[in-house]
Amino acid sequence: MNNTPKKIKDYWQANPVYKCDRSDEGDCSGGLTKEHALIYAGKQIQELWAILDICEYHHAINEFLDGGNLDKRKHEWIAISRMTNIDKFKYNRRDWNKELHLLEKIYGKYDI
Numbered sequence: 001m002n003n004t005p006k007k008i009k010d011y012w013q014a015n016p017v018y019k020c021d022r023s024d025e026g027d028c029s030g031g032l033t034k035e036h037a038l039i040y041a042g043k044q045i046q047e048l049w050a051i052l053d054i055c056e057y058h059h060a061i062n063e064f065l066d067g068g069n070l071d072k073r074k075h076e077w078i079a080i081s082r083m084t085n086i087d088k089f090k091y092n093r094r095d096w097n098k099e100l101h102l103l104e105k106i107y108g109k110y111d112i
Helices: 006-014 072-082 085-090 096-107
Strands: 032-036 051-055
16 A cells, blocks of 8 residues: 555545445454555556455455455445546546446445
8 A cells, every 4th residue: 555645545544434345244354454446557546436445354364364255346346336437537448337337237236
């Protein structure tokens, strides 16, 4: 997370989060982490909507390294669901609507 822009770090400091973005599943455990959900042009997308608050269990790190519940596609689904049309235009080399449609077939509509 060393390459995360200062404006994002400042936002996180001013607006702390207290629950995992997958807390609706009811099996969260461990502390909260930041997960860069999307790669674009070979780099992590450095936008608030693309960096998820994920518990250690759902990130499969630390004590949950071999037994967590990491689901990268679900994390992509959450992040893409959060995108605005402006974001889709900014990162226009991918067909975000198509990707979201495919992910919604698996996970349903995301309730933001």
